[in-house]
Amino acid sequence: MIEPAPLTSPSAATRSTRPAAGRTLFGGLALLLVLVWLSPWTVPLKQSEVLFSAASHTIFELFAVVVAGLIFAVSWNAYQRERAGNTMILACGFLAVGLIDLAHLLSYKGMPDFVTPAAPQKAIAFWLCARFVAALTLLVVALRPWTRFRSDATRYLILGGALALTAAVYVLQLYAPEIWPVMFVPGQGLTSTKLMAEYGIVALLLVPLALFWRAPAAEATPLLRATAITILSELCFTLYANVNDIYSLLGHLYKVIAYGYIYQAVFVASVREPFLRLSAALRQQRLAEERLHFLAYHDPLTELPNRLMARVSFRDAVARANAGRVALVFIDLDNFKQINDSLGHLQGDVVLQEMANRLRALAPAGATVSRQGGDEFLLVWSGPPVAGALGSALDMLLQRLQEPIMVAGQELATTVSAGIALSPDDGADFDILLQKADTAMYHAKHQGRNTWCCFAPHMLSDAADRLDIRNGLAQALQRDELLLYYQPQFDLASGRMIGVEALIRWQRPGHGLVSPARFIPVAEECGLIVPIGAWVLRTACRQMAEWRAAGAPHLVVAVNLSALQFGRGNLEQDVRAALEQAGLPAGWLELELTESILLQNPDQVLAIVQRLRKLGVSLSVDDFGTGYSSLAYLKQFAVDKLKIDQSFVRAIDAQPDDTAIVRAIVQMAHSLGLKTIAEGVENTAVLDLLGKLGCDEAQGYHYARPLPAAEALPFILAAQAQAEAQAQAQA
Incomplete structure (x- = not known):
C-alpha cells in the first residue's frame, strides 16, 4: 500500500477530486431522513409495527456481519509489514463489531433464545456496544498517522484485544445483565439513557468525521462517507417509537451502507491499491525499457540520433x-x-x-x-x-x-x-x-x-602533418630541439627597456625552425604543453639569471602559461623550482595568463594565483580584449598588467574603432590600478599614438624582432647604454 501523507488540511483541489457520487449519495440519504422526519405523510410509517419485521432485521444484520467479516478477512490476509497499521486497526475493530452485531441479531425480539431469552433490552445493549466499538475504531484510525507498525506482533496484540473486548461484552450481557442500565421499558419505549448513549455515539463520530474531511489520503474518502452515514444511522435510532417502524428500517439500511464504505476503504488499501501499484511499477519498467532503448540510439541531452x-x-x-x-x-x-x-x-x-x-x-x-x-x-x-x-x-x-x-x-x-x-x-x-x-x-x-x-585528398596530408608534429613534439624535449627567443619590451615614458617576452621555437631536424603557430595548438590538444611549459619556465629563468650576472639591468622575463598547466600540471612547484634552480629573484619573472584561464575553474585558479603572488612574481593578462572579459575577475585575481592584443594595435593609426578600443582598455586598466602593454607595435606613428592614449609599455618589430638568447644580451646592454646616455643628455 502506498502510505498516505500525514493528515493535513487539504486544498480545494484535493477536495474537488473526491467523487461527486459519494456526496450525492450522502445528500440523498440525509434528505430522505429529513423528509421522513418532517413529512406528515410518513406518520403511519413512523407508527408501524410491521414495516421492519424480524425477518428483514435478520437479513440486514446478517449482511452487516458478513461485511464486517470481509473487512477483517481481506485486511488480515493482505497484510504486509510495509503497509500502514491503520488498516489492521479497522480490521480487528470491525471483527469485534461484527461479532457483537451477531449477538445483537440473535437477541432481537422474535429470535430463538441465545443463552438467555431474546428481549429488547438485551438486543439494545449489544447494539450500543457494537456502535461504540465502531465509533472508537474510526476515532483511533483518524487520530493515528498512516504509518506501519514497528513490529509484526502489534497486529496480533490488537486482534487479541478486539477478541477480549468481544468476549467481555458477551459475558457481561449474557451472565450479568443486571449491571447494564435500563434502556427499554415495555409499554413506554426507549429510556433517556439509551437516547443519551446514541447522542454520545454521534458526538464521538463527529471527531473522526472532521479528521477524515481534512485528510488528503485516498483511504480517508470512503471512511469519511462511512462516518457521515453512520451518524445518520445513529440519529435514526434516537427517533424510532418501536423496533419495527421506518426509523429502525432506515437506521439498519444506513448502517449496512456505511459498512460497505469501510469495506471499500480496506479493499482499496489491501487489494486494489497494491494491484494499481504493481501496474504502475510495470508501466514504469516498460517506460524505463523504452527509454533505455531510446538512449541506445539517441543522445540524452539533445534527443537527436547518436x-x-x-x-x-x-x-x-x-x-x-x-x-x-x-x-x-x-x-x-x-x-x-x-x-x-x-x-x-x-x-x-x-x-x-x-x-x-x-x-x-x-x-x-x-x-x-x-x-x-x-x-x-x-x-x-x-x-x-x-x-x-x-x-x-x-x-x-x-x-x-x-x-x-x-x-x-x-x-x-x-x-x-x-x-x-x-x-x-x-x-x-x-x-x-x-x-x-x-x-x-x-x-x-x-x-x-x-x-x-x-x-x-590533400586534406589527409594536413591531418597527417598534425600527427607528425605530435609525434615529433613527444621527442623534442628529450632531443633538446626546443629553444627560446626573446622580444624586448620598453617603457613608453622613459624609453627604457623593462623586460623581454620568452617565445618558444622548435628547431626540428630536417624541417628547420617550426613556427609556434603550427605546433603549440597540437601541444595543447595532446597535453604536451604541460611539460613544454615547465621547460620554458626553467629555461627563461636560467637565461635571465645569466644576463643578470652579466650586468643586465633589472628586467622581467614574461612567460606565457597554458590553461592545462593550471588544471593538470604542478604550476606552483614548477615556478618555485625554476626560480630556485636559476637563483633568480621572483621579481624578475612575469607570468602571462589568458582570459580563458581566469574564467576556467576560478576558485582553483584563484588559489594558485594567490600562492604565485606570494612568491613575488608579477602577473599579466595576455591578448586582453579578444576573449570573454570580466572586470570582476580582474579585480579578484589582482593582476598587474593587461597586454593589449596586437589585432587592436597594428592599425590603430588608421582604424578609429581600434583607437577607441585601446583608449577604453587603457582607461579601464588605469582605473583599476593596472599597467598596459601593447604588442605588435611596428612603426613610429603607432608608437606615438599609444603614448598619447596613455599606454604604459610596448613591444613589437619597431623595437626588435624576437631575438635568440645569444643576440639578446648585446641588445639589452646596448639599450641600457642608450637609455643612460639619454638620461645624461636630459640632465
Whole structure:
C-alpha cells in the first residue's frame, strides 16, 4: 500500500477530486431522513409495527456481519509489514463489531433464545456496544498517522484485544445483565439513557468525521462517507417509537451502507491499491525499457540520433539512393570551449540544445541530424544532386545557425564550421567517410571558421602533418630541439627597456625552425604543453639569471602559461623550482595568463594565483580584449598588467574603432590600478599614438624582432647604454 501523507488540511483541489457520487449519495440519504422526519405523510410509517419485521432485521444484520467479516478477512490476509497499521486497526475493530452485531441479531425480539431469552433490552445493549466499538475504531484510525507498525506482533496484540473486548461484552450481557442500565421499558419505549448513549455515539463520530474531511489520503474518502452515514444511522435510532417502524428500517439500511464504505476503504488499501501499484511499477519498467532503448540510439541531452543511429541512417540512405550520392556533413561549433569557460557547462548545454533544435528544423529534406558528441553534429543527406545544390543548402544553413542565441540573459552569436564527404565519390564505408568529413571540417576551421569545405585528398596530408608534429613534439624535449627567443619590451615614458617576452621555437631536424603557430595548438590538444611549459619556465629563468650576472639591468622575463598547466600540471612547484634552480629573484619573472584561464575553474585558479603572488612574481593578462572579459575577475585575481592584443594595435593609426578600443582598455586598466602593454607595435606613428592614449609599455618589430638568447644580451646592454646616455643628455 502506498502510505498516505500525514493528515493535513487539504486544498480545494484535493477536495474537488473526491467523487461527486459519494456526496450525492450522502445528500440523498440525509434528505430522505429529513423528509421522513418532517413529512406528515410518513406518520403511519413512523407508527408501524410491521414495516421492519424480524425477518428483514435478520437479513440486514446478517449482511452487516458478513461485511464486517470481509473487512477483517481481506485486511488480515493482505497484510504486509510495509503497509500502514491503520488498516489492521479497522480490521480487528470491525471483527469485534461484527461479532457483537451477531449477538445483537440473535437477541432481537422474535429470535430463538441465545443463552438467555431474546428481549429488547438485551438486543439494545449489544447494539450500543457494537456502535461504540465502531465509533472508537474510526476515532483511533483518524487520530493515528498512516504509518506501519514497528513490529509484526502489534497486529496480533490488537486482534487479541478486539477478541477480549468481544468476549467481555458477551459475558457481561449474557451472565450479568443486571449491571447494564435500563434502556427499554415495555409499554413506554426507549429510556433517556439509551437516547443519551446514541447522542454520545454521534458526538464521538463527529471527531473522526472532521479528521477524515481534512485528510488528503485516498483511504480517508470512503471512511469519511462511512462516518457521515453512520451518524445518520445513529440519529435514526434516537427517533424510532418501536423496533419495527421506518426509523429502525432506515437506521439498519444506513448502517449496512456505511459498512460497505469501510469495506471499500480496506479493499482499496489491501487489494486494489497494491494491484494499481504493481501496474504502475510495470508501466514504469516498460517506460524505463523504452527509454533505455531510446538512449541506445539517441543522445540524452539533445534527443537527436547518436552515432550508432547515424550509421543505420547512412546504410538506409545508401539503399534508398541507389546510384545517387549520400553526403555526410560534419558540423562543429566554433569556439564552443569559450562559452563553456565563460558561462559554464550548464549554459553550454543550453546552446547545444538550441543548435540541435535549429539543425532539426533547418535540415534539408531527406537529411537525418545526429549528435556525435561534444559540440559535433552530423547530417546524413540522401540524394544531393550536384555540389552546387549542396553548397547552396549549406550556405543557408550556416547563415541561419549564426543567428544570436539568448543564453543567461545575453545574446551569443555562435557560428559553425562544416566538412563534407560524399558517397561513393570519397568512399562507401561509413567510418571512412566520417573521418574524411571530420578532416574537411577541421580544414574549414583553419580557413577562418564559419564556413564549409568539401573533402579533398590533400586534406589527409594536413591531418597527417598534425600527427607528425605530435609525434615529433613527444621527442623534442628529450632531443633538446626546443629553444627560446626573446622580444624586448620598453617603457613608453622613459624609453627604457623593462623586460623581454620568452617565445618558444622548435628547431626540428630536417624541417628547420617550426613556427609556434603550427605546433603549440597540437601541444595543447595532446597535453604536451604541460611539460613544454615547465621547460620554458626553467629555461627563461636560467637565461635571465645569466644576463643578470652579466650586468643586465633589472628586467622581467614574461612567460606565457597554458590553461592545462593550471588544471593538470604542478604550476606552483614548477615556478618555485625554476626560480630556485636559476637563483633568480621572483621579481624578475612575469607570468602571462589568458582570459580563458581566469574564467576556467576560478576558485582553483584563484588559489594558485594567490600562492604565485606570494612568491613575488608579477602577473599579466595576455591578448586582453579578444576573449570573454570580466572586470570582476580582474579585480579578484589582482593582476598587474593587461597586454593589449596586437589585432587592436597594428592599425590603430588608421582604424578609429581600434583607437577607441585601446583608449577604453587603457582607461579601464588605469582605473583599476593596472599597467598596459601593447604588442605588435611596428612603426613610429603607432608608437606615438599609444603614448598619447596613455599606454604604459610596448613591444613589437619597431623595437626588435624576437631575438635568440645569444643576440639578446648585446641588445639589452646596448639599450641600457642608450637609455643612460639619454638620461645624461636630459640632465
